Amino acid sequence: MLEFNNVTKRYADGTPAVKNLDLKIEKGEFVCFIGPSGCGKTTTMKMVNRLIDITDGDIxxxxxxxxxxxxVELRRSIGYVIQQIGLMPHMTIKENIVLVGTLLKWPKEKKEQRARELLKLVDMPEEYLDKYPHELSGGQQQRIGVLRALASNPPLILMDEPFGALDPITRDSLQEEFKKLQKELDKTIVFVTHDMDEALKLADRVVIMRDGEVVQADTPDEILRNPANEFVEEFLGKDRLIQGRPDVTTVGQIMGGCPVTVKTGTTLKEAIxxxxxxxxDSLLVVNSDHTLKGFIDIESINLNYKKANHVEEVMEADIFSVDEGSLLRDTVHKILRRGIKYVPVVNEAHQLTGIVTRATLANLVYDTIWGDGMELDEVAATAE
Known part of the structure; x- marks a missing residue:
């Protein structure tokens, strides 16, 4: 799909930005480039669509x-998303989404249909097509930036720190959304980031660069288990959760399997x-296929008991959940950031498969610090 063959980039003064890069990226693969400032990661990406010319070698x-x-034709055949988004302020959202289609002289009907199709992918209502960028939040604008890159259905998308300017919670949400989208559409992604957590969360392979050279290119799991050298260890950070428990990396490995649920159609009296x-004091709501629909708690029932009969009438549908394959580290961060007690775990069909609680994560941290099987009371006894 995409091959770097002994690629070198030198600037006019002879300074090498990228040195003898050899790398093959397969169709449908999500590859993140990461490294310190000036390591050559952005230069590498910009050589792909010829925003920067190669000195030696070939792509x-x-x-x-x-x-x-x-x-010009090459750039139109490759999607491109940047941190600054770059939406045209005088154009509607629809016009921004199909900008490449306009350049390719698509008929009006095709552009309108494509804009509607894409907006559905990110669950944004059609009325947004007639809005202007300034009427959207930062997260919504970045969604439109991603959709614009998808408009011409390119096989390859380049992304240069696309979520870097967003607040942490919006960023979390967009990362989850985009990873799911990438799997559904089977796009090849080259993604540049300075955030190791983001790279480990999103990538099929992480390419760590230093001084224009690749130090390690591996799956996130392999990099966390077997960093290539001391530089990679330090760049990862020795305080990462799985260092003490390299056998535990994903939510699915530690989740509890029996969250308390009620089905849609259950009466409030039965829920109580x-x-x-x-x-x-709260229940997860699922349908007959065990698909997660939301949650209810004592407060929501108390507020609506006299004006509602069934759980789906009062449940909160906007519930945060994680996939079974989500990294534990990401889940820890999200629980702490949101101040929530637990996170439902779902499979690819959004069916409820388990639950991760603060207590579960706390026990894992204790194991990491004090060793497997050592209970807090044993630690206290030893201290006495």
Whole structure:
């Protein structure tokens, strides 16, 4: 799909930005480039769409040398998303999304249909098509930036720190959304970031660079288990959660399997009875296929008991959940950032499969610090 063959970039003064880079990226692969400032990661990405010219070597895209392709046509065939988003302020959201289609002289009907299709991918209502960028939040604008890159259905998308300017919670949400989108659409992604957590969360492979050279290119799991050298260890950070428990990396490995649930159609009276029997103050709501629909708690029932009959009428549908394959470290950060007690765990079909609680994560941290099987009371006894 994309091959770097002995690629070197030197600037006019002879300073090498990238040195003898050899790398092959497969179709549908998500590859993150990361490293210290000035390591050559952004230069590497910009050579792909010829925003920066190669000095030596070659880059092949779909088995064709990029040197043999018209730079303008090449760029129109590759999606490109940047941190600054770059939406045209005088254009509507629809016009921004299909900007490449306009340049390719698509008919009006095709542009309108494509804009509507793409907006559905990120669950934004069609009325947003007639809005202007300044009427959208930062997260919504960045979604439109991603959709614009997808408009011409390119096989390859380049992304240069696209979520770097967003607040942490919006950033978390967009990362989850984009990773799911990438899997659904089977796009090849080259992603540049300075955030190791982001790289480990999103990438199929992480390429760590230093002084223009690749230090390690591996799966996130392999890098965390077997860093290539001391530089990689320090760049990862020795305080990362899984260092003490290299066997535990994902939510699915530690989740509890029996969250307390009620089905849609359950009456509020029955829900209260379930809470009482199970000694809980909230319930997860699922449908007949066990798809997670939301949650209810004592407060929501109390506020609506006289004007509602069933749980789906009062439940909170906007519930934060994580996939079974989510990294533990990300889940820890999200629980702490949001101040929540637990996170439901779902599979790819959004069916509820388990739950991760603060207590579960705390026990894992204790194991990391004090060793497997050592209970807090044993630690206290030893201290005495």
């Amino acid at each position: 092949r895209f779909d088995d064709k040398s990029i040197k043999d392709q018209n730079p 009875s379930t809470m009482k029997d199970k000694h809980v």
